[in-house]
Amino acid sequence: MEKTKMDIGEAADLFKIMGDRSRLSMVAMMNRRECCVCDFTECFEMSQPAVSQHLKKLRGMGLIKERREGYWTYLSLNEESPFYDMIPELIAAIPGIEDHISSMTASCSRGDCC
Amino acid sequence: MEKTKMDIGEAADLFKIMGDRSRLSMVAMMNRRECCVCDFTECFEMSQPAVSQHLKKLRGMGLIKERREGYWTYLSLNEESPFYDMIPELIAAIPGIEDHISSMTASCSRGDCC
DNA sequence: TGACCATATAATCAAACTCTTATATAATTC
DNA sequence: GAATTATATAAGAGTTTGATTATATGGTCA
Numbered sequence: 001m002e003k004t005k006m007d008i009g010e011a012a013d014l015f016k017i018m019g020d021r022s023r024l025s026m027v028a029m030m031n032r033r034e035c036c037v038c039d040f041t042e043c044f045e046m047s048q049p050a051v052s053q054h055l056k057k058l059r060g061m062g063l064i065k066e067r068r069e070g071y072w073t074y075l076s077l078n079e080e081s082p083f084y085d086m087i088p089e090l091i092a093a094i095p096g097i098e099d100h101i102s103s104m105t106a107s108c109s110r111g112d113c114c
Numbered sequence: 115m116e117k118t119k120m121d122i123g124e125a126a127d128l129f130k131i132m133g134d135r136s137r138l139s140m141v142a143m144m145n146r147r148e149c150c151v152c153d154f155t156e157c158f159e160m161s162q163p164a165v166s167q168h169l170k171k172l173r174g175m176g177l178i179k180e181r182r183e184g185y186w187t188y189l190s191l192n193e194e195s196p197f198y199d200m201i202p203e204l205i206a207a208i209p210g211i212e213d214h215i216s217s218m219t220a221s222c223s224r225g226d227c228c
Numbered sequence: 229t230g231a232c233c234a235t236a237t238a239a240t241c242a243a244a245c246t247c248t249t250a251t252a253t254a255a256t257t258c
Numbered sequence: 259g260a261a262t263t264a265t266a267t268a269a270g271a272g273t274t275t276g277a278t279t280a281t282a283t284g285g286t287c288a
Binding site: 005018021028090104 | 125132210213
């Protein structure tokens with residue numbers, strides 16, 4: 001079955017969302033595995049509200065879903081999203097990104113976070 | 115040989131550039147074939163300076179090259195760009211984009227422009 | 229040379245973006 | 259219930275974006 005067509009404007013919105021270093025990194029990390037909000041604040045050395053506002057955008061597009069566990073909220077890519085199938089392809093198109101994500105998350109206290 | 119690694123920030127910049135409906139369409143059109151500036155103004159029903167400024171951004175990233183012929187300037191993707199290989203992959207990740215581009219350019223007077 | 233044409237640049241403005249600090253919310257543990 | 263913790267929201271400042279109108283540039287053709 002053919003994939004559902006996507007309006008160019010919608011696709012552009014997705015690119016725009018990913019057109020930010022922090023958000024692109026977040027998406028790439030979640031493309032590997034579920035992440036905790038605190039993983040982001042730590043890996044990016046970014047304030048908690050800043051992370052939260054990036055997440056709000058990702059959420060606003062329906063790109064991510066969340067799961068609560070104890071104190072933490074775990075985030076992952078939302079398989080219900082029309083963009084879900086595109087994301088691994090977009091990430092894979094970036095040469096060497098896996099190494100970048102690995103070294104970025106290596107410095108994270110929860111080293112195995114992503 | 116492995117492709118040159120790309121910084122996440124650079125990749126994000128590319129996404130950002132493509133995170134605009136007009137520019138994404140332009141890139142998708144040029145991914146098919148060389149285009150004239152006037153193709154864009156016509157296909158997008160957009161003013162000439164607006165198109166020109168989008169082109170300036172694409173040029174600023176080194177994403178496109180140009181060729182002069184008579185009155186017209188022809189634009190195409192620059193194979194010297196480190197992003198060159200990524201573009202077809204990014205475009206291909208958008209479901210149904212070819213149909214969208216086709217119908218967008220069909221209304222263009224120079225119907226075969228892309 | 230001079231008129232014409234495609235395209236680029238400048239100046240401007242409103243809207244959107246991204247960060248910061250301060251504060252609110254809501255689940256958890258004692 | 260009270261203290262604690264992770265996370266979200268609000269408000270505000272500074273920057274960037276993308277359009278518009280007006281003008282400049284530079285090749286082409288007669």
